[in-house]
Amino acid sequence: MIHQETRETVCRLHAELVRYNLVAWTAGNVSERVPGEDLFVIKPSGVSYDELTPEAMVVCDLQGELVEGDYAPSSDTAAHAYVYRHMPEVNGVVHTHSTYASAWAARGEAIPCVLTAMADEFGGEIPVGPFALIGGDDIGKGIVETLTGHRSPALLMQNHGVFTIGGSAKAAVKAAVMCEDVARTVHVARQLGTPIPIEQHHIDHLYDRYQNVYGQRSHL
Numbered sequence: 001m002i003h004q005e006t007r008e009t010v011c012r013l014h015a016e017l018v019r020y021n022l023v024a025w026t027a028g029n030v031s032e033r034v035p036g037e038d039l040f041v042i043k044p045s046g047v048s049y050d051e052l053t054p055e056a057m058v059v060c061d062l063q064g065e066l067v068e069g070d071y072a073p074s075s076d077t078a079a080h081a082y083v084y085r086h087m088p089e090v091n092g093v094v095h096t097h098s099t100y101a102s103a104w105a106a107r108g109e110a111i112p113c114v115l116t117a118m119a120d121e122f123g124g125e126i127p128v129g130p131f132a133l134i135g136g137d138d139i140g141k142g143i144v145e146t147l148t149g150h151r152s153p154a155l156l157m158q159n160h161g162v163f164t165i166g167g168s169a170k171a172a173v174k175a176a177v178m179c180e181d182v183a184r185t186v187h188v189a190r191q192l193g194t195p196i197p198i199e200q201h202h203i204d205h206l207y208d209r210y211q212n213v214y215g216q217r218s219h220l
C-alpha cells in the first residue's frame, strides 16, 4: 500500500497509547505527516485498537479529505489537518482522554509547573484550550491558537482531553505519556498540600538542558 512506512509507524504508536493506559475502548488517535507530501496518515474512526493494522490506517490530505483507505477517517481528522496546515514544523499529532490530564481539562485548569519533569518536557505549565465541538476546525483552531509560540507540546482542551504535537508522531506520543504522568503527580501533590512553583529562571535552565543536552547525542 502507499506510504507503508508511515502507516506502520502510526499503527505501532497507537499501541503505545494502550500500553501507557492513555485511552479507553476506541478513544484517542495518532497521526503523522507523510514526508514530502501534503498528506498525513491517521487512525480509522471507531476501530478497536486490537484491530488496527498498517493497512487499516487511512491517508488524508491537509483539508482532511480521505485520499486512500478502506475506512472512514478519525472523527478528529479535521483537527489534525488544521494543525498540519497552520504549524508546518509539526509532523505528529496525538489525542487522548487520559484520566488525570482529562480531569484537569474538565476543570479548565492549566497544570502548573511544579515538577522539574514539567520544566524538562513542557518548558512551563501545560495550558488549557477552549471548549470546542468535535468534527470541524474548532478543535484545531484551539490547538494552534494555544500552542503557537508556547513551549509546551501538550494542551488540555476544556471538557475534553489531551492533544499533543511534535516533530514526529513518536515525539507527540511521548508528550502525551509525560502529560498524563505529571497530571497525576501534580494532582496527588494538590491532595497533600500546596505544590511549590519552580522559579522561571530555573524552568528555563531545566528546559534548555533537557532539550539540548539530555540523553544520547550523536557526535558523528
Ligand SMILES: O=C(CO)[C@@H](O)[C@H](O)COP(=O)(O)O
Residues within 6 Å of the ligand: 026, 027, 028, 029, 043, 044, 045, 046, 047, 073, 074, 075, 076, 095, 097, 134
Ligand atoms: O474525542 C473523541 C470523541 O469525543 C474522539 O477523538 C475519540 O476519542 C476517538 O474518535 P475516533 O478517532 O475513533 O474517530
